[in-house]
Amino acid sequence: MGRKAFVGGNWKMNTQRESATALATAVAKATEKASRDVEVVVFPPFPYLLPVGDAIGPRVRLGAQDAYTEASGAFTGEVSVAMLADCGATHALTGHSERRHVLGESDTLVGAKTRAVLDGGLTCVVCVGETLEQREAGETDTVNERQTRAALEGVSAEGMARVVIAYEPVWAIGTGRTASPADAQQAHAALRALLAKLYDDKVAAATRIIYGGSVKGANAAELFGQPDIDGGLIGGASLDAEEFGAIVTAAAKKVH
Numbered sequence: 001m002g003r004k005a006f007v008g009g010n011w012k013m014n015t016q017r018e019s020a021t022a023l024a025t026a027v028a029k030a031t032e033k034a035s036r037d038v039e040v041v042v043f044p045p046f047p048y049l050l051p052v053g054d055a056i057g058p059r060v061r062l063g064a065q066d067a068y069t070e071a072s073g074a075f076t077g078e079v080s081v082a083m084l085a086d087c088g089a090t091h092a093l094t095g096h097s098e099r100r101h102v103l104g105e106s107d108t109l110v111g112a113k114t115r116a117v118l119d120g121g122l123t124c125v126v127c128v129g130e131t132l133e134q135r136e137a138g139e140t141d142t143v144n145e146r147q148t149r150a151a152l153e154g155v156s157a158e159g160m161a162r163v164v165i166a167y168e169p170v171w172a173i174g175t176g177r178t179a180s181p182a183d184a185q186q187a188h189a190a191l192r193a194l195l196a197k198l199y200d201d202k203v204a205a206a207t208r209i210i211y212g213g214s215v216k217g218a219n220a221a222e223l224f225g226q227p228d229i230d231g232g233l234i235g236g237a238s239l240d241a242e243e244f245g246a247i248v249t250a251a252a253k254k255v256h
């Protein structure tokens with residue numbers, strides 16, 4: 001099928017200018033020998049996009065953790081896709097669970113942001129995932145479907161070439177509690193089946209679906225070994241260049 005593995009480092013609201021630059025330099029070094037078959041992207045906080053972009057070298061790409069829907073205007077505190085591109089970002093996250101559940105972003109807003117990111121020419125990593133309560137109620141696939149449908153509303157089959165879906169169960173984020181490879185695989189397979197329904201088999205087979213939630217060097221290979229898990233979105237472990245490098249190496253071993 002030839003899906004290129006994808007590993008993203010979501011630094012969240014961590015680092016400062018000096019430590020961000022140092023981490024970027026260390027990530028460049030830790031990943032330089034990894035196969036080019038893995039796409040590696042770091043997502044630093046907005047203020048450090050420029051220095052991090054200067055420090056990551058040619059192998060690692062630059063991403064933003066969020067983006068606003070509008071191109072410019074009276075939107076105090078927001079950052080447009082054009083501004084992100086101007087700072088060298090080639091990727092942006094939308095719908096991260098912290099934005100949904102801490103900042104209160106709706107499915108509709110996530111959809112509008114996703115369209116804005118794609119219209120602005122960037123690759124969009126669309127995050128979806130259920131809470132613990134929803135999982136325990138057996139609603140995992142329903143929640144993933146609802147969030148994915150809303151996020152991809154108005155996105156064409158051609159547009160899907162620049163979409164990566166990140167399945168991040170909320171209960172696994174920052175908790176040290178990883179989804180079992182089998183549970184994650186099940187959710188990924190359901191998401192891929194949904195893409196086949198929303199688009200067609202070709203789009204479903206070509207779209208990267210990555211897993212996020214307490215991924216570490218020690219559990220990455222087993223997760224990435226699942227047929228529908230095409231890499232990971234890494235939080236805590238992405239702040240340690242060596243650990244992040246080990247995760248990228250695990251992704252490089254993935255054969256589709």
Ligand code: 13P
Pocket residue numbers: 010096168172173174175176212213214215233234235236237
């Ligand atoms: P952790 O890897 O810290 O669990 O975070 C996952 C995540 O939210 C990545 O976007």
